[in-house]
Amino acid sequence: MIAVVMALGAGACSDEEASGGSDDSKKKGTSSAAAHAPKTLTEAQLKAVAFTEGQAVGEYTASPYTLDGPLSDAYTADPARCQPLVSLAGEVSDYDPAAQVQRRVDIPDEMLGITIDVTLRSYTNGDAADVMKALGRAGKDCAGGFTEERAIARAKYLKVEPAKAPDFAAEAEAEAEADGVKAYRFTVRDVKEKSELYEYLTVVRSGSTTLAFRGETTSTKDIGGIPQDVMAAQWAKFRAS
Numbered sequence: 001m002i003a004v005v006m007a008l009g010a011g012a013c014s015d016e017e018a019s020g021g022s023d024d025s026k027k028k029g030t031s032s033a034a035a036h037a038p039k040t041l042t043e044a045q046l047k048a049v050a051f052t053e054g055q056a057v058g059e060y061t062a063s064p065y066t067l068d069g070p071l072s073d074a075y076t077a078d079p080a081r082c083q084p085l086v087s088l089a090g091e092v093s094d095y096d097p098a099a100q101v102q103r104r105v106d107i108p109d110e111m112l113g114i115t116i117d118v119t120l121r122s123y124t125n126g127d128a129a130d131v132m133k134a135l136g137r138a139g140k141d142c143a144g145g146f147t148e149e150r151a152i153a154r155a156k157y158l159k160v161e162p163a164k165a166p167d168f169a170a171e172a173e174a175e176a177e178a179d180g181v182k183a184y185r186f187t188v189r190d191v192k193e194k195s196e197l198y199e200y201l202t203v204v205r206s207g208s209t210t211l212a213f214r215g216e217t218t219s220t221k222d223i224g225g226i227p228q229d230v231m232a233a234q235w236a237k238f239r240a241s
Contacts, residue, residue: 038207041122043099046209049238050120051103058229060116062105074151082142084134085160085184085201088121088212095131097121105230112219116230119212120238128179128208135182135203148188159187163200166231172204177239179205185225198222202231211238 041049051062076092077083083092090096105116123131139160148155163183172178183202190197199216200223211234213226 038128040098040124040208043101045241046099046101046120046122049241050101051105051118051234051237057105057233058227059107060105060227060230061108062103062118065102065104076149077142078147078149079142082138082146082157084131084138085142085146085157085186086148088119088131088210093131094134095123095127097127098124112217114215114217114223114227116226117212117214118230118234119214121210121212123208123210128205128210131210132180132182132203132205139182139184156189157186158189158196161185161187163202164225166202166204166226166235167228168232168235169204172206172235172239177206179207181205183225195220200226202226204231204235206238209238211235 051057053063055062075087075089077086083094087093088095088097090100100119100121102120103118105118107113121128121131139162142157143160145156145158145160148157161184163185165181165183169178169181173181181202181204184200186199186201188197188199189195197216197218197220199214201215202213202225204211211231213231213234215223215226217223
């Protein structure tokens with residue numbers, strides 16, 4: 001798994017430290033929070049643990065987005081407290097990731113099949129934990145629905161419900177490899193307001209990194225959740241690095 005970098009505490013105080021410390025010792029000093037902060041991964045490091053182009057994941061295939069991935073700064077929520085359920089892109093979120101990598105996972109040439117957006121984000125200053133807290137608050141506050149504002153359209157979320165967590169989640173948390181999981185099922189009225197669609201969002205945090213999975217389809221059929229094999233494969237690749 002991605003290693004958590006911990007700084008060791010200082011040793012016994014010298015006479016110089018007791019009198020206030022030298023300028024050199026002050027420069028070397030770090031705050032308690034910084035000393036225990038998990039390592040923030042770079043974009044290159046996130047790419048190394050993300051799905052690669054053409055990688056088979058069960059019946060699905062992973063690929064990079066040719067343009068920006070979905071649910072970017074063009075997607076906002078009304079009321080604003082529901083924003084974490086719509087998009088965690090830095091431009092519209094309270095927490096700007098230090099780096100992010102997105103992958104599209106689907107069955108090629110299947111028009112009505114499920115598409116999973118897999119996004120790995122790395123944060124600084126404990127923001128990854130705050131992202132999870134914000135998701136939890138939004139899941140409760142927005143359970144009765146909200147509006148998704150898009151560049152040229154609006155979509156009505158009718159309901160936000162808890163969804164099944166990944167199969168690996170309980171064991172990963174018990175072994176201190178995962179630091180929290182949020183999973184939701186959305187009932188969404190399409191922009192033409194003629195039918196109801198279902199989307200799913202699952203976010204797993206490990207240290208300073210979040211692994212987000214968003215699944216949707218243009219079919220009115222409920223996909224039943226993010227495919228377990230997709231989440232498990234991405235988690236295994238991340239943990240093995």
